[in-house]
Amino acid sequence: MTEDEARTWVLERFGPVATERVVAFVAMVVEEAAHQNLIAPSTIPTIWERHVVDSLQLVALAGPEMHAMRWLDIGTGGGFPGMVVALVREGPVDLVEPRRRRADFLELCVARLGLGDQVRVYPTKVESVTAAARIISARAVASLENLLRGAAHCATTETRWLLPRGRLDEAEITALQKPWHFMFHVEQSVTNPESSIVVLDRVRAR
Numbered sequence: 001m002t003e004d005e006a007r008t009w010v011l012e013r014f015g016p017v018a019t020e021r022v023v024a025f026v027a028m029v030v031e032e033a034a035h036q037n038l039i040a041p042s043t044i045p046t047i048w049e050r051h052v053v054d055s056l057q058l059v060a061l062a063g064p065e066m067h068a069m070r071w072l073d074i075g076t077g078g079g080f081p082g083m084v085v086a087l088v089r090e091g092p093v094d095l096v097e098p099r100r101r102r103a104d105f106l107e108l109c110v111a112r113l114g115l116g117d118q119v120r121v122y123p124t125k126v127e128s129v130t131a132a133a134r135i136i137s138a139r140a141v142a143s144l145e146n147l148l149r150g151a152a153h154c155a156t157t158e159t160r161w162l163l164p165r166g167r168l169d170e171a172e173i174t175a176l177q178k179p180w181h182f183m184f185h186v187e188q189s190v191t192n193p194e195s196s197i198v199v200l201d202r203v204r205a206r
């Protein structure tokens with residue numbers, strides 16, 4: 001997918017208004033990336049594919065009935081996927097990011113992009129967040145086991161977990177079945193056929 005194709009992918013799915021908001025956010029990330037490490041520098045030239053489309057593919061996996069439901073993103077970093085998701089959907093989004101400078105950047109984006117009524121930034125680890133969500137996402141943050149252990153208090157059995165994982169590690173899912181009950185399926189990433197997104201439903205501790 002070229003950068004032009006990635007922009008078209010976003011435009012066709014989310015429309016011109018949302019796409020303009022994403023354009024503004026991408027410009028802020030690129031500018032801030034000169035001052036702090038938000039995304040790998042080598043991925044800046046391909047930011048639309050590697051980070052924007054990679055984030056926004058999760059919206060379809062959340063399902064249309066989840067459009068207005070609270071979404072919590074663990075370890076948002078420089079905004080992926082949670083901030084980009086907030087730019088294209090209506091429902092409330094909580095961004096959890098303990099690194100102070102990254103959280104400050106997210107707060108600045110919320111103010112500049114007029115997202116104050118929709119997005120909350122928690123400058124802390126998810127373990128100390130007290131918010132319940134119907135959708136929980138986390139990209140490149142921790143093992144599945146640590147994610148479930150750290151964020152289970154933010155979930156109910158109705159919560160859908162959307163977890164981009166890179167190359168699928170079936171042993172990791174098998175190991176997860178010992179401490180947790182859940183249903184799962186695996187989606188292939190649209191940005192990298194070798195990467196997977198693990199979708200967990202009806203998660204509860206055994």
Ligand SMILES: C[S@@+](CC[C@H](N)C(=O)[O-])C[C@H]1O[C@@H](n2cnc3c(N)ncnc32)[C@H](O)[C@@H]1O
Pocket residue numbers: 038039074075076077078079080081096097098099102124125126127138139140141150
């Ligand atoms: C590799 S970065 C990924 C950032 C972003 N999700 C992305 O894909 O570009 C991992 C992020 O998770 C955050 N993090 C690590 N442990 C966390 C925890 N327990 N709760 C919330 N965030 C955490 C880190 O501060 C860091 O910004």
